Amino acid sequence: MHFIKIFIFIALSLVVGFFGCSKEEKKMEVPKQEQVTKNLAPQKSEFRGQNFFVELSDLRVLTVVDTASKEIVETPILKGNIKITNKSKDILDIQAVTFEYLDEAGKPIPFKPEEKIDKVYPFWKALQPEGITEGSLDITIPKMAIKEKALGKIEINLVYVPSPLKRETLTLSEKVE
16 A cells, blocks of 8 residues: 555656656857947057147957847946056146047937946056056946947046145044044
8 A cells, every 4th residue: 555655656757747847948049149249440549638648559448239129238437448557747647547438429428217327447656757567458438429420539637636735634532442
């Protein structure tokens, strides 16, 4: 009697297993998104300002595109390398480099509200005269600049503090009890 129950249980398990798995076919999933890299033209740019010489190189835009609709699904990213040379006679304390994207008419290209906005590249570097600092860019660019090929110019602003700085040290004499 005990063996009959075990036999029926095993037989029912096999029947359920065969009918449950035989109809279902596993389909290989095709990626719904792909990463597309586009190079900016020109890939290397040089700018000479009053205090700085800036070189941008290996400029490219990475976009994530829906494979079916070819729509950009994430905020594009501008990547590349930046090299800054101090051409002044003073120490210059670089705080950040900001980027503004302009169309052919010179008007700013706005980010849409749902886009990630990251157009400031923090640097935090004090440069001696003729000093050089380098870094890699990883900032966002508006979808509209890529999608509609509206990008005409990229405006770069160096945020810096000229030195010699006057620094004052204050001592607060407090105790933790």
